[in-house]
Amino acid sequence: MNDSAEADLQCVLAYHERTKHRLERYAAGPETLDWSAQPDPFRTFAGAERILLPLLADGLTTPYSDLHLPGAVAPHAMTLDTVALLLELSLALSAWKEYGPDRWSLRCNPSSGNLHPTEGYLVCENVQGLADGVYHYLSRDHALERRARPGDDIVSGPPRLLIGLSSIHWREAWKYGERAFRYCQLDTGHAIGALRYSAAALGWGLRQVDTASYAAVAGLLGLDRSADFSGAEPEEAELLLEVIVDSAEPPALPAFADLDWTGKANVLDPHPMYHWPVIDQVAEASRSPGEKIPARPPTDYPLRSGLPAVAAATVIRQRRSAQRFDRHFELAGEAFYALLDALLARPCAPWDAWNFAPALHPVLFIHRVEGLAPGLYALPRSATGERKLRAALRQDFAWSRPEGCPEHLPLFQLAEGGCGPAARTIACHQAIAADSAFALGMLAEFEDTLNAAPWRYRQLYWEAGLLGQALYLEAEARGLRGTGIGCYFDDAFHELLGLSGKAFQSLYHFTVGSPLDDPRITTEAPYARTRT
Structure with a gap:
């Protein structure tokens, strides 16, 4: 690594560390907000x-x-x-x-x-x-x-x-x-x-x-x-x-x-x-120099099946972020496994648009899923990721395969037990992380990726966003709802899992369940006032 790349790496690492939310304080942000002066959400070009x-x-x-x-x-x-x-x-x-x-x-x-x-x-x-x-x-x-x-x-x-x-x-x-x-x-x-x-x-x-x-x-x-x-x-x-x-x-x-x-x-x-x-x-x-990325290693996952019979345009346009969840709802096991199946890097949408081998791996807080004991679970999205996770996470984790899990789905139970309070605390004390059927945090292969290419800091987050988009649409297709969680206590999550150093870092959290809508909020078609 040349001096310029080393300086970029140190800048990225320093930024990531200083922008972590911690139990004792949040990352630096504005002390006050004037919602009436929110920036214009639409860019235009006059002329x-x-x-x-x-x-x-x-x-x-x-x-x-x-x-x-x-x-x-x-x-x-x-x-x-x-x-x-x-x-x-x-x-x-x-x-x-x-x-x-x-x-x-x-x-x-x-x-x-x-x-x-x-x-x-x-x-x-x-x-x-x-x-x-x-x-x-x-x-x-x-x-x-x-x-x-x-x-x-x-x-x-x-x-x-x-x-x-x-x-x-x-x-x-x-x-x-x-x-x-x-x-x-x-x-x-x-x-x-x-x-x-x-x-x-x-x-x-x-x-x-x-x-x-x-x-x-x-x-x-x-x-x-x-x-x-x-x-x-x-x-x-x-x-x-x-x-x-x-x-x-x-x-x-x-x-x-x-x-x-x-x-x-x-x-x-x-x-x-x-x-x-x-x-x-x-x-x-973190600006990309422009490099040809080698082809991603092929996978042999079976074709997806049993997907809901609903129009793609309907699912895409009704995607929403849930604000509250029904804390008594239990998610069917088949639907849960289908949601996770959508995160595997198959040669189809959305993963055929992604040039890199999987570098993010969900760790799940299971609350209420049919046939699964509440607890912590891991979904390594590659064999390399599984090997690295086994070496980095707590050595007393069980790594046992849940009964009834599809054979091709690399889901492992790490520890059994109610984890709602922990999930809520880690997600900046937000109830949606505990009231859902399950929540998850996405662990990135951080150190190895950035040591090879500091500019890939952005791409790690892009992969996390791709995972979130897949979860959003899969949930909507099944009458469920998801919510991305950007506010979480980074190192509190790492400590729960026994992580130290920078081999893995959590980049995004997400939660899925049965939504509770607010009847006071009304909905209007997107262009109803501007188109006939």
Whole structure:
């Protein structure tokens, strides 16, 4: 490791350590919040041509089960309409909620605190009905803003669509302070998952353009154009994804000549009260240099079966985060095993969009699951992960296989006993971690991953977000509900498991159960007031 990489590693490690919540104190954050001055949740570009997209998801009949069966959905042609569908089922609004004088939107892609730091961009060539160029997606209106158009020399060829994701750190930092960078990365992972499931519903694939460096992504999306963001909150480039309609090898990144850029970014918060320099530091230290990632080792898991007979568009758009759970509800064993089965890295959505071998492994607090004793359980998602976990966790853990567990599912009981109080305490004393059927924390192979590539700090969180997105949709498909938990006491969880050092670190927590809805909150269709 050269001196620059070593400095990046130390910066990332220092950031992670200082942003841990602890039983005696929380990570540094704002001392007060003015909810009436929350940053604008929608980025716009004044002066950019705006294209209103059609709303077509009601007509898409793809079953949710087919998303997990390679080749089950015939590829749709790539046109303006199908691109609109891709966005409607991934980054678009899914509903508006109202309670008293307050009104807020929900989106298909979840976000920490519903603050939505993730922005989406399109780079397209030869897409029927959509002129070549670079576009920003405005979820508020389900519209594209054309940020750049190429010169007159248009090259004919097959349609091509790339999706770029960026983060506006201030949207999360406004509420969460220094820990916000973690949440921005989790949200990026959720967005990757949302896009992958949406693409699968159209019969399309999705792959990361891993050779695109941070600088290349920022340049392609126009995020490095400082004049366009003058006075406004900057956006941090995250990654590029390419939509696949066939299996052909991807060509080089588009090299548009003489791009004509238009649009100036709006100001989201005219009076920011805080600044958290450590976020800028860890962002710089974790930027990808762009490297070809070797193919992930193949797996031989059986095809998924017995999935609910429900439309994919319905599941995707009704995804919500539960605020309360029925503490008396017992989850059927078959449904529980199916939820965990969705986390295994099969060559289908969402995991075929992930280039890396599994590096995150859930440790579960089982509360009320039919046929399973309450207690601590582990789900190592690879043989390597199991070996490392067995060496790192408490040596008195049982590592016994539950009776009735599917043979291919690597679930192990570590310790038996009621764990509701521990789960609640670790999750910043939140009742949802104990009132659910089960909760879990995601342990990352931290030290080995970052020692090899410090920039993979972001990717570890993206993988955690992917796991969370799979759990959200699997729960919704079964009439259940999930909730991502970003507030937890990092080292309290580690100590419970007997972990020391940095071999494993907890990056995300999650909980699943039967939701209790608040009848005082009303729901409105996402574009009911803006579309006829």
